[in-house]
Amino acid sequence: MTAAWSLMLLLAVLAWVLVVGQADGSMDMGPGTMGLGLPLFLLLWVIMMIAMMFPSVAPVAVTWVRAIGRQSSGAVxxxxxxxxxxxxxxxxxxxxxxxxxxLTVTGNVVESHPEAGRWIGAGAFLLAGLHQLSPLKNMCLSHCRSPMGQLVQYTGYRSGGARDLRVGIHHGLYCVGCCWGLMIVLIPLGTxxxxxxxxxxxxxxxxxxxxxxxxxSTVVGVAFxxxxxxxxxxxxxxxxxxxxAGM
Known part of the structure; x- marks a missing residue:
């Protein structure tokens, strides 16, 4: 289990190194997609998620390794x-x-109407704050905080090909439901x-x-x-x- 923890955290550290290197000068590109096409943006986005999310998802991954059982080989x-x-x-x-x-829409709007940026930013903070205080946030956060019950269900009912991939997607969707409001504030703060x-x-x-x-979580919502x-x-x-707007 220590090896799984260490690997997840090592990947997070490496992702942070890559993100910090890429961030040099990116803020000067202004709002929007930083001039990146969709494939490069998604690659950068995945690296960002590894950096930001792996430290908190590592316990779930480790729990899943335990659920798989010791009868399997290390490679499996x-x-x-x-x-x-x-x-x-x-x-x-x-x-x-x-x-x-x-981000594409935001960049176009702010480029044409710089004053709209302040209202877009206010809207992003408002949306994030309301999400933090919402039942959806509470439901998804409860799942992310106590995944064992879900993992047991996965073991019992999620059979067939690519079971682990489907389990990861299912847990990831809960995580997105829990954290999408937090990610939205990167629009006004800078991607x-x-x-x-x-x-x-x-x-x-x-x-x-x-x-x-x-x-x-509630305190953060009020702050937003x-x-x-x-x-x-x-x-x-x-x-x-x-x-x-200042360029």
């Missing part, structure tokens, strides 16, 4: 765990397609804003693993609502939307 366990992680990333890649569309990414990764980790995670109220009047809260 590694292959099945890889399928689980791959399915998890497929779910986040699908969400990345939506993010790409949103490649390393400080924002690190802060959100910490929020996700605390929400899922701390004893008072649900309470912390406050930022939504301030955003139209405080441009410094919107670095991801102001760069283009």
């Amino acid at each position: 366990r590694a292959a099945r765990t890889t399928q689980f992680v791959g399915g998890y990333l497929i779910a986040w890649t699908a969400f990345g397609l939506i993010v790409y569309g949103i 490649m804003n390393i400080a924002a990414m690190a802060g959100l990764a910490a929020v996700i980790f605390i929400e899922k693993l701390w004893r008072l995670g649900p309470v912390f 609502l406050v930022l939504a109220a301030l955003a139209p009047f405080q441009s410094w809260l919107l670095p991801g939307l102001e760069q283009h």
Whole structure:
């Protein structure tokens, strides 16, 4: 189990190194997709998700390895765990397609109407805040915090080809449902804003693993609502939307 933990965390560290390297100068590209086509954007998005999500999803992956059982060889366990992680990333890649569309529209709007950026930013914070306080957030967060019950069901009922891949996709969709609001705030803060990414990764980790995670999630939601109220009047809260306007 220690090897699985170590591998997941090592991949997260390597992903952070790649993201930090790519972020150099990316914020100067202004709002939108940073000039990236869809394939390159999705590749970068997957690397970002590995960096931000793997520390909090590692316990689930380790639990799944335990559920597979010790009767399997190390190679089989590694292959099945890889399928689980791959399915998890497929779910986040699908969400990345939506993010790409949103960023494309956002970049076009802000380029034509720079003042719209403050309202887009306020809307993103408002949406994130409302999501943090919503029943959907609570349901998905409950799953992410206590996956054992679901994993037992997977073991009992999820049979057939590519079971582990389908299990990973299923868990990944819950994770997207839990965290999509947090990802939305990268629109006003900057898609490649390393400080924002690190802060959100910490929020996700605390929400899922701390004893008072649900309470912390509510506090974060209230903070986003406050930022939504301030955003139209405080441009410094919107670095991801102001760069283009100043060019």
